[in-house]
Amino acid sequence: MRGNKTCTLLLAMAGCLATEAQVITFEETPAPQVGVWDAWESSPFRTGRLAGNCRVVDNPYPDASNPSARVLGCQRSLHGSNLYGARVTLPPEMQFELAPKEQYLHVRIHKPVAGRCLLMVLGKHTGEGWSHQSGDVVQSTRLAMNEAVPGEWTDVVFSMKGAGGIRAHSLVIVFDCESPHRLDAPFVAYMDDIRLGVASPQAGVAAPQASRGAKADAGQGDGMVLVTNSQRNGEVLLADGRPFNAGYRHPQGKPLRVKGVGEQGFTCTAIIVHHGPGRTLSTTFGQAAFQPDGTLVIPGDLLTGDVLIEGVMTERK
Numbered sequence: 001m002r003g004n005k006t007c008t009l010l011l012a013m014a015g016c017l018a019t020e021a022q023v024i025t026f027e028e029t030p031a032p033q034v035g036v037w038d039a040w041e042s043s044p045f046r047t048g049r050l051a052g053n054c055r056v057v058d059n060p061y062p063d064a065s066n067p068s069a070r071v072l073g074c075q076r077s078l079h080g081s082n083l084y085g086a087r088v089t090l091p092p093e094m095q096f097e098l099a100p101k102e103q104y105l106h107v108r109i110h111k112p113v114a115g116r117c118l119l120m121v122l123g124k125h126t127g128e129g130w131s132h133q134s135g136d137v138v139q140s141t142r143l144a145m146n147e148a149v150p151g152e153w154t155d156v157v158f159s160m161k162g163a164g165g166i167r168a169h170s171l172v173i174v175f176d177c178e179s180p181h182r183l184d185a186p187f188v189a190y191m192d193d194i195r196l197g198v199a200s201p202q203a204g205v206a207a208p209q210a211s212r213g214a215k216a217d218a219g220q221g222d223g224m225v226l227v228t229n230s231q232r233n234g235e236v237l238l239a240d241g242r243p244f245n246a247g248y249r250h251p252q253g254k255p256l257r258v259k260g261v262g263e264q265g266f267t268c269t270a271i272i273v274h275h276g277p278g279r280t281l282s283t284t285f286g287q288a289a290f291q292p293d294g295t296l297v298i299p300g301d302l303l304t305g306d307v308l309i310e311g312v313m314t315e316r317k
Contacts, residue, residue: 023193023194023195024088024094024193024194024195025068025070025192025193026056026068026070026071026072026192027068027069027070031056031070032056032088032089032090032091033088033089033091034054034055034056034072034074034086034087034088034089035052035054035086035087035089036051036052036053036054036074036077036080036084036085036086036087037084037085037086037087037120037122037170037172038080038081038083038084038085039081039083039084039120039138039141039172040080040081040083040084043079043080043081043084044079045077045079045080045084050077050079052074052075052077052080053074053075053077054072054073054074054075054086054087055072055073056070056071056072056073057070057071057072057073057190058070058071059071059190059192060073060190061110061153061190063153065108065152065153066108066110066153066192066193068192068193071110071190071191071192072086072088072190072191072192073188073189073190073191074086074173074175074188074189074190074191075186075187075188076111076175076176076180076183076186076187076188076189077180077186078180078183078185078186079180080180081180082174082176082177082178082179082180083118083120083174083177084174084176084180085118085120085172085173085174085175085176086172086173086175086189086191087122087170087171087172087173088170088171088172088173088194089169089170090168090169090170090171095123095167095168095169096167096168097162097164097165097166097167097168098121098123098139098140098160098161098162098163098164098166098167098168099161099162099164100161100162100163100164101161102159102160102161102279103159103160103161103196104157104158104159104160104196104197104198104199105119105157105158105160105171105194105195105196105197106155106156106157106158106193106194106195106196106197107119107155107156107158107173107191107192107193107194108153108154108155108156108191108192108193109148109153109154109156109173109175109189109190109191110148110151110152110153110154110189110190110191111148111150111175111176111187111188111189111190112150112151112187112188112189113150113176113183113187114147114150115148115175115176115177115178116143116144116147116176116177116178116243117143117144117147117148117156117158117173117174117175117176117177118141118142118143118144118158118174118177119140119141119142119144119158119160119171119172119173119174120138120140120141120171120172120174121138121139121140121141121160121162121168121170121171121172122135122136122137122138122139122168122169122170122171122172123135123137123139123162123166123167123168123169123170124137124139124166124167124169125165125166125167126165126166126167127165135167135169135170136169136170138232139162139166139168140160140161140162140230141230141232142158142159142160142228142230142308143158143177143228143229143230143244144156144157144158144228145157145158145159145199145226145228148175153192157197157199159199159228159279159308171194173191173194175189175191176189223251223252224249224250224251224252225249225250225251225252225303225304225305225306225307226248226249226306226307227244227248227249227250227256227303227306227307227308227309228244228248228306228307228308228309229244229308229309229310229311230308230309230310230311232311232313233262233263233266233313233315234260234261234262234263234266234268234311234313235260235261235311236258236259236260236261236268236271236309236310236311237258237259237260237261238257238258238259239257239258239259239295241259244309250303251303252303252304253300253301253303253304254300254303255297255298255299255300255303256297256298256300256303257295257296257297257298258271258295258296258298258309259293259294259295259296260294260296260311260312260313261311262311262313262314263313265315265316266313266314266315266316267313267314267316268294268311268312268313268314269286269287269312269313269314270284270285270286270287270311270312271284271285271296271298271309271310271311271312272284272285272309272310272311272312273285273298273302273307273308273309273310274307274308274309274310275302275303275304275305275307275308276305277305279305279306279307279308283302285298
């Protein structure tokens with residue numbers, strides 16, 4: 001059993017440093033409250049027709065990279081959407097502020113099939129006038145920065161940030177952000193060691209070759225940059241309609257054509273490109289910059305380091 005198994009996850013309010021103590025190991029007593037959650041409002045898991053299968057279990061795949069005795073297991077249901085996943089409710093003492101500064105969350109994931117992973121942070125505004133807001137509002141939605149390797153424990157890294165003054169109540173780990181229609185049967189994924197950390201996958205933990213040694217603030221050293229996108233009420237896709245796969249890489253300095261596609265009832269009204277050192281710079285492109293077919297050509301001079309593309313989805317009136 002690993003040492004220092006504490007349950008002091010995410011005591012990092014804005015400005016606090018992440019340490020090894022800030023981790024949920026699923027060996028705490030009592031165990032964290034867990035369940036399933038789906039962003040699709042008509043999902044049978046939201047209406048109460050189905051309960052889902054998610055609980056803390058013995059680690060079925062202990063190895064050198066994760067010898068933990070207990071992990072979180074969750075079944076990928078065929079009745080959930082592509083935004084269906086395992087929900088971990090944070091006790092009051094473990095809740096944290098979703099600040100404008102980029103933060104990074106690490107989760108060890110073991111699953112049998114390939115597919116993108118995504119993190120949703122549920123919470124509410126803490127300011128005056130927001131007392132009516134539910135704690136189940138999605139405040140941040142980000143695809144993982146690297147892939148979960150099928151059949152291996154992988155340190156999967158998610159970026160997250162918010163407007164500030166937002167208290168995170170729960171984390172939803174979408175371990176299969178793909179259409180369930182491609183599956184013939186459900187499968188079970190396992191998760192462990194949820195912690196704040198730096199942008200790169202933890203050393204010594206399996207990750208795809210394209211992501212190993214990746215630097216968060218600069219090009220990859222091979223003329224390629226890592227491009228990820230943010231999803232909420234829609235998604236930014238490649239111009240030909242293909243999604244950004246986890247770990248998508250694009251030639252440095254070469255323009256990139258994308259298209260924002262809103263979910264039913266929403267339309268893309270702007271695209272924000274987060275770029276520069278630590279992705280601290282943001283360039284916003286309104287609809288006036290879109291091509292007649294709705295695509296946007298992101299200039300090559302913005303693609304000189306790791307980039308996050310965020311679609312602004314506005315509800316149609």
